[in-house]
Amino acid sequence: xxxxxxxxxxxxxxxxxxxxxxxxxxxxxxxxxxxxxxxxxxxxxxxxxxxxxxxxxxxxxxxxxxxxxxxxxxxxxxxxxxxxxxxxxxxxxxxxxxxxxxxxxxxxxxxxxxxxxxxxxxxxxxxxxxxxxxxxxxxxxxxxxxxxxxxxxxxxxxxxxxxxxxxxxxxxxxxxxxxxxxxxxxxxxxxxxxxxxxxxxxxxxxxxxxxxxxxxxxxxxxxxxxxxxxxxxxxxxxxxxxxxxxxxxxxxxxxxxxxxxxxxxxxxxxxxxxxxxxxxxxxxxxxxxxxxxxxxxxxxxxxxxxxxxxxxxxxxxxxxxxxxxxxxxxxxxxxxxxxxxxxxxxxxxxxxxxxxxxxxxx
Amino acid sequence: xxxxxxxxxxxxxxxxxxxxxxxxxxxxxxxxxxxxxxxxxxxxxxxxxxxxxxxxxxxxxxxxxxxxxxxxxxxxxxxxxxxxxxxxxxxxxxxxxxxxxxxxxxxxxxxxxxxxxxxxxxxxxxxxxxxxxxxxxxxxxxxxxxxxxxxxxxxxxxxxxxxxxxxxxxxxxxxxxxxxxxxxxxxxxxxxxxxxxxxxxxxxxxxxxxxxxxxxxxxxxxxxxxxxxxxxxxxxxxxxxxxxxxxxxxxxxxxxxxxxxxxxxxxxxxxxxxxxxxxxxxxxxxxxxxxxxxxxxxxxxxxxxxxxxxxxxxxxxxxxxxxxxxxxxxxxxxxxxxxxxxxxxxxxxxxxxxxxxxxxxx
DNA sequence: AGGAAATTTGTGTGCGCACACACACCTTGT
DNA sequence: ACAAGGTGTGTGTGCGCACACAAATTTCCT
Numbered sequence: 001x002x003x004x005x006x007x008x009x010x011x012x013x014x015x016x017x018x019x020x021x022x023x024x025x026x027x028x029x030x031x032x033x034x035x036x037x038x039x040x041x042x043x044x045x046x047x048x049x050x051x052x053x054x055x056x057x058x059x060x061x062x063x064x065x066x067x068x069x070x071x072x073x074x075x076x077x078x079x080x081x082x083x084x085x086x087x088x089x090x091x092x093x094x095x096x097x098x099x100x101x102x103x104x105x106x107x108x109x110x111x112x113x114x115x116x117x118x119x120x121x122x123x124x125x126x127x128x129x130x131x132x133x134x135x136x137x138x139x140x141x142x143x144x145x146x147x148x149x150x151x152x153x154x155x156x157x158x159x160x161x162x163x164x165x166x167x168x169x170x171x172x173x174x175x176x177x178x179x180x181x182x183x184x185x186x187x188x189x190x191x192x193x194x195x196x197x198x199x200x201x202x203x204x205x206x207x208x209x210x211x212x213x214x215x216x217x218x219x220x221x222x223x224x225x226x227x228x229x230x231x232x233x234x235x236x237x238x239x240x241x242x243x244x245x246x247x248x249x250x251x252x253x254x255x256x257x258x259x260x261x262x263x264x265x266x267x268x269x270x271x272x273x274x275x276x277x278x279x280x281x282x283x284x285x286x287x288x289x290x291x292x293x294x295x296x297x298x299x300x301x302x303x304x305x306x307x308x309x310x311x312x313x314x315x316x317x318x319x320x321x322x323x324x325x326x327x328x329x330x331x332x333x334x335x336x337x338x339x340x341x342x343x344x345x346x347x348x349x350x351x352x353x354x355x356x357x358x359x360x361x362x
Numbered sequence: 363x364x365x366x367x368x369x370x371x372x373x374x375x376x377x378x379x380x381x382x383x384x385x386x387x388x389x390x391x392x393x394x395x396x397x398x399x400x401x402x403x404x405x406x407x408x409x410x411x412x413x414x415x416x417x418x419x420x421x422x423x424x425x426x427x428x429x430x431x432x433x434x435x436x437x438x439x440x441x442x443x444x445x446x447x448x449x450x451x452x453x454x455x456x457x458x459x460x461x462x463x464x465x466x467x468x469x470x471x472x473x474x475x476x477x478x479x480x481x482x483x484x485x486x487x488x489x490x491x492x493x494x495x496x497x498x499x500x501x502x503x504x505x506x507x508x509x510x511x512x513x514x515x516x517x518x519x520x521x522x523x524x525x526x527x528x529x530x531x532x533x534x535x536x537x538x539x540x541x542x543x544x545x546x547x548x549x550x551x552x553x554x555x556x557x558x559x560x561x562x563x564x565x566x567x568x569x570x571x572x573x574x575x576x577x578x579x580x581x582x583x584x585x586x587x588x589x590x591x592x593x594x595x596x597x598x599x600x601x602x603x604x605x606x607x608x609x610x611x612x613x614x615x616x617x618x619x620x621x622x623x624x625x626x627x628x629x630x631x632x633x634x635x636x637x638x639x640x641x642x643x644x645x646x647x648x649x650x651x652x653x654x655x656x657x658x659x660x661x662x663x664x665x666x667x668x669x670x671x672x673x674x675x676x677x678x679x680x681x682x683x684x685x686x687x688x689x690x691x692x693x694x695x696x697x698x699x700x701x702x703x704x705x706x707x708x709x710x711x712x713x714x715x716x717x718x719x720x721x722x723x724x
Numbered sequence: 725a726g727g728a729a730a731t732t733t734g735t736g737t738g739c740g741c742a743c744a745c746a747c748a749c750c751t752t753g754t
Numbered sequence: 755a756c757a758a759g760g761t762g763t764g765t766g767t768g769c770g771c772a773c774a775c776a777a778a779t780t781t782c783c784t
Contacts, residue, residue: 008462010770021734026772034732057419057462058770061739065772100370100419100740181714188652188672192554224714290550310550313715346715352543352586353675353708372740383764388742396761420740423769427742462770 009052017050018043029054056334066102069093069328070123072116072133073158075109079298081271081317085158088321089132096329103325113137120144124151129332131155132324135162137210156327158320160213161341168331171323171342173315175213179220179269181346182292185311186265187224189290191233198263200289201238204272217269217294237263244275254279265290274299277308296349301358304351316344371414379412380405391416418696428464431455431690432485434478434495435520437471441660443633443679447520450683451494458691465687475499482506486513491694493517494686497524499572518689520682522575523703530693533685533704535677537575541582541631543708544654547673548627549586551652553595560625562651563600566634579631579656599625606637616641627652636661639670658711663720666713678706 011029015022020039027033028043035043046052071089076082093103106126110116116136123131124147131153135141141162148155154168161170190197201218205211218238225234239257244250254276266289268276273293280288292311293300303309323342330336373391377384382401389395390405397405408414433451438444455465468488472478478498485493486509493515497503503524510517516530523532552559563580567573580600587596601619606612616638628651630638635655642650654673655662665671685704692698 008770012770022771023734023773024732027733030772032773034730036732039732053460055423055462055770056460057423058739059772061417061419061423061741061769062771062773064739098415098418100417177714181712184712184714188551190554192552194556343718345709345717347707348710348712348715350543350546350710352539352546353710355707356705370740374740384741385743385764386762389763392742394743395763398762401762417740420769421742423739423771424741424743426769 008055009050010055011052014043014046014050014052017046054334059333060100063333064102066104067130067329067332068104068106068126068128069325070126070128070131070133071105071107072119072123072131073107073109074134074136075111081295081297084296084317085134085321085324088318088323089325090321091318092322092325096325101329101333103329110136113140116140117144121147124148124153128153130168130328132158132321132328134159135165138162141165154328154331156324158324159317167340169327169338169340169342171320171327171344173213173344173346175216176220176223177346178294178313178315179217179222180224181348182217182267182311182313183221183224185292185348186221186267186290187228187230187234189310190264193264196232197234197265198261199234199236199265199267200257200263201236202266202268202276203238203240204244204268204270204275205240206242214269221267221269244272247275247278250275251279251282255283258283258285262287263289265292268293271295271297271300273309273312274303277303281308296358301354304349304354307351310350312349314347314349316347320344370417371412372417373414376405376408376412376414379408416696421695422462425695426464428466429492429691429694430466430468430488430490431687432488432490432493432495433467433469434481434485434493435469435471436496436498437473443657443659446658446679447496447683447686450680450685451687452683453680454684454687458687463691463695465691472498475502478502479506483509486510486515490515492530492690494520494683494690496521497527500524503527516690516693518686520686521679529702531689531700531702531704533682533689533706535575535706535708537578538582538585539708540656540675540677541579541584542586543710544579544629544673544675545583545586547654547710548583548629548652549590549592549596552626555626558594559596559627560623561596561598561627561629562619562625563598564628564630564638565600565602566606566630566632566637567602568604576631583629583631606634609637609640612637613641613644617645620645620647624649625651627654630655633657633659633662635671635674636665639665643670658720663716666711666716669713672712674711676709676711678709682706 011022011025015025018025018039024035024039025043027035028040073086074082093105096103106123106128108119108123110119113136117140120133121144131148133155135157142165145155145165149166156169156171157165157167158171160172186199201221203214205214209215222236225231225236241250241253262285266276271294273291277291280291291309292313293309294313295317296312296314300309300312304312327338327342331338373384373387377387380387380401386397386401387405389397390402435448436444455467458465468485468490470481470485472481475498479502482495483506493510495517497519504527507517507527511528518531518533519527519529520533522534548561563583565576567576571577584598587593603612603615624647628638633656635653639653642653653671654675655671656675657679658674658676662671662674666674689700689704693700
């Protein structure tokens with residue numbers, strides 16, 4: 001009769017079995033105060049043996065300690081990609097707040113590697129339980145993470161990974177797979193067009209070469225066609241358009257490119273397909289190219305709605321943020337073991353399967 | 363100073379404000395025991411005014427009452443569609459179990475309208491807090507639901523809805539939208555084929571006309587082509603194959619059909635595309651038709667993996683079950699207000715975006 | 725040996741709630 | 755008038771845990 005029925009193991013049951021008081025067990029569980037080695041060992045053994053799982057409700061109810069999270073993500077304007085993970089983070093915090101958790105978040109943003117590093121160090125100065133961040137560049141990330149590690153602050157990487165970094169977890173996507181998926185769609189849809197097909201890959205980014213995801217998507221896309229030995233049927237051209245700040249200039253740019261001939265498909269690797277869609281709309285082509293891009297930001301959704309964008313791929317950007325907060329809580333509060341990588345699903349959206357709640361807000 | 367900080371309203375705060383004891387407030391909240399009208403009214407007013415939200419953790423911790431759910435779904439064998447919602451239900455129960463909830467589930471299955479009705483009535487005989495079910499046929503559902511209603515048992519419909527039935531919530535899909543999505547893919551992929559395109563719609567079901575979802579998918583599919591005025595470019599043929607129990611017979615059937623000419627695309631409206639895929643594989647066509655179907659059951663996943671199936675659409679079957687349990691708990695335990703309809707997303711799967719954990723198990 | 729200090733262990737309180745119980749106050753009927 | 759039965763209300767206990775505090779035990783030093 002170790003414990004009461006319902007095979008719910010309690011601290012009290014452990015204490016009884018170990019022949020000590022619940023206070024001692026408590027100390028072992030929380031690693032606070034001093035417990036003699038033999039007793040500690042014995043208790044840990046019993047905990048494992050009985051597969052003790054703390055009662056979450058009781059724990060949250062009794063604990064007054066708030067959880068403080070540092071959030072370190074790229075800065076963004078309304079309607080831009082990074083709004084989505086942030087939204088997920090916000091929703092998660094709200095939800096856990098309702099559940100009785102006290103969660104403080106310190107949000108810092110960056111728009112350069114230096115700011116990234118500085119902000120990260122600033123987070124360390126605060127009394128923080130864990131960090132959710134998107135790594136800017138390899139060099140800065142590594143040095144920053146070293147400090148996190150020395151100060152024993154767990155951190156989660158979201159959206160893009162840096163290999164070999166000892167994060168609590170990586171939550172994000174596989175950009176190569178993204179590229180492959182876009183390639184599959186492009187291939188299927190264009191394969192019956194007679195003759196050699198032309199596909200453009202457009203990057204709208206000031207620093208494409210620093211953004212791994214963009215490069216990886218592009219190479220995934222290429223990989224598909226080379227794996228299938230389609231080089232003779234398809235010709236690819238990549239355009240890096242660094243300055244897309246003015247839609248008018250972009251329009252002209254695109255028009256000039258198109259004057260050489262209209263491609264069969266265009267793949268925009270970043271999140272700004274809608275800009276290309278807008279440019280194309282103005283040209284009033286009777287048979288426009290297949291247009292595929294990424295991410296469920298508002299203007300892209302509108303583009304899918306009016307069919308100026310054919311397909312949108314997304315990697316559950318919002319859910320990444322949500323999961324990051326949830327994972328932190330699972331690790332810190334519940335002390336659960338966390339999977340090293342949590343890969344998001346790759347969702348294909350087109351007008352017909354766009355959730356109605358998304359279509360309406362546009 | 364109504365209550366303590368952290369603006370967490372407690373029963374005690376309500377009691378203080380109402381000038382009574384927590385016992386009385388408790389009685390009002392749970393509608394048990396007798397409370398004089400004026401006091402009751404006053405307390406309810408204060409509850410609304412303060413926007414009191416019970417502390418879930420404390421509630422679960424203190425409550426010993428188990429939650430008993432009746433589950434009434436079609437019977438199934440391993441690898442069939444209904445395994446997925448059931449899996450979701452199981453996962454949800456396990457998860458809430460871990461969280462300290464005590465949940466009993468009474469599972470009953472049916473494979474005929476009569477069994478459906480009988481099983482439903484049997485559930486009523488047990489002491490059940492709520493019911494999760496998939497309605498078999500209109501007539502039986504209506505009479506059954508009447509009994510549920512009279513006995514004040516809340517019920518959730520999953521997968522398919524019956525209009526005008528006062529369910530707590532409907533959790534499922536929009537089959538017309540499914541059909542539209544498949545049509546979009548089919549159209550996009552075949553549109554560049556010269557001449558008139560042939561598409562087959564295949565139903566593998568013994569009682570297609572009784573299953574609304576199948577009919578609705580088919581009509582959604584048709585609707586797309588008629589909305590876009592594509593009647594001249596496309597010809598559709600529907601094949602209802604009632605007996606598909608033997609793969610060999612099916613193979614012969616398909617071979618015979620194909621001897622008249624190979625279609626450009628085949629859409630299988632049920633969950634058994636893999637059977638068609640298997641038949642096609644044996645024929646070794648050098649240019650097989652585009653093959654699209656539904657649902658992430660094991661054999662379909664394998665088909666996508668070896669590219670004998672091109673696309674799979676799914677409506678988050680597993681999540682439907684999960685959400686049903688969660689919704690029941692939210693309603694009964696938390697007394698939250700529930701959305702009348704919870705529509706699932708429509709996911710498009712192909713080899714390239716199939717989650718790796720699904721590919722591996724095949 | 726005899727304390728003081730350090731180490732180890734035990735006890736008590738409260739988190740917010742559900743629920744059983746006790747209590748007070750009214751009706752009735754005899 | 756007194757018991758018996760409502761009707762309305764207040765109090766106490768415990769759920770499993772965290773955490774502050776008290777107590778017991780050992781170690782060390784003169």
